[in-house]
Amino acid sequence: DTAVSQTPKYLVTQMGNDKSIKCEQNLGHDTMYWYKQDSKKFLKIMFSYNNKELIINETVPNRFSPKSPDKAHLNLHINSLELGDSAVYFCASSQDWTSGGQNYGYTFGSGTRLTVV
Amino acid sequence: DQQVKQNSPSLSVQEGRISILNCDYTNSMFDYFLWYKKYPAEGPTFLISISSIKDKNEDGRFTVFLNKSAKHLSLHIVPSQPGDSAVYFCAASVNFGNEKLTFGTGTRLTIIP
Numbered sequence: 001d002t003a004v005s006q007t008p009k010y011l012v013t014q015m016g017n018d019k020s021i022k023c024e025q026n027l028g029h030d031t032m033y034w035y036k037q038d039s040k041k042f043l044k045i046m047f048s049y050n051n052k053e054l055i056i057n058e059t060v061p062n063r064f065s066p067k068s069p070d071k072a073h074l075n076l077h078i079n080s081l082e083l084g085d086s087a088v089y090f091c092a093s094s095q096d097w098t099s100g101g102q103n104y105g106y107t108f109g110s111g112t113r114l115t116v117v
Numbered sequence: 118d119q120q121v122k123q124n125s126p127s128l129s130v131q132e133g134r135i136s137i138l139n140c141d142y143t144n145s146m147f148d149y150f151l152w153y154k155k156y157p158a159e160g161p162t163f164l165i166s167i168s169s170i171k172d173k174n175e176d177g178r179f180t181v182f183l184n185k186s187a188k189h190l191s192l193h194i195v196p197s198q199p200g201d202s203a204v205y206f207c208a209a210s211v212n213f214g215n216e217k218l219t220f221g222t223g224t225r226l227t228i229i230p
Contacts, residue, residue, distance in 0.1 A: 004160070033217070035220075040222060041204075041222050041223050042119075042220070042222050043161070043206065043220035043223075044220070045217045045218070045219075048217060056217055090160055090161075092160070105151045105153070105163040105166060105208070105218065106161075106163070106218065107163070108153075108160030108161050108162070109160050110158065110159050110160045111158070111159070111160055
């Protein structure tokens with residue numbers, strides 16, 4: 001009964017391919033995120049969606065396209081994969097970002113390790 | 118431009134002693150700080166947080182201290198237990214946590230039995 005689940009857990013693919021990573025949360029959160037953890041272990045935000053609306057789009061190549069069919073899902077599609085895309089991608093969700101009060105941060109998925117060969 | 122820095126990539130502590138993990142930040146707009154713990158092949162999990170209106174927050178064995186003038190925060194774990202061995206990430210946000218989190222690069226804590 002995982003709160004934030006990502007599939008697949010591992011993905012090995014060749015350069016130039018197109019691939020998707022799926023994410024689903026059952027916490028009723030309004031905001032979902034994609035983070036990338038590179039080889040230096042640096043966790044950096046890529047995208048954020050609030051109730052299906054894109055609110056954060058960091059300087060990510062446009063080969064990366066997030067899609068949120070509903071507020072419980074945020075998928076990441078990557079076109080023309082490059083060697084430098086190899087990383088661990090984490091999906092996360094949080095309470096409505098416009099609310100105040102105590103904030104417990106994000107709930108993360110277990111990550112998708114993408115290896116481009 | 119790394120706005121949140123954890124300068125110690127690793128730390129080893131004897132079981133039962135105190136573990137102190139440090140974090141520095143450069144953005145004076147940050148007003149909410151969080152610590153996450155991460156085991157291998159799992160996502161980070163929330164541990165403890167602190168708002169800039171406080172200088173200390175305690176939760177069981179975990180205490181976070183915030184020194185705004187030095188732009189420095191630390192996480193104290195006492196007593197340290199073998200299950201505490203993990204990577205610890207410091208994170209910061211503006212708007213009291215309602216904006217994106219900016220993470221440090223993590224410190225790998227190893228508790229020696």
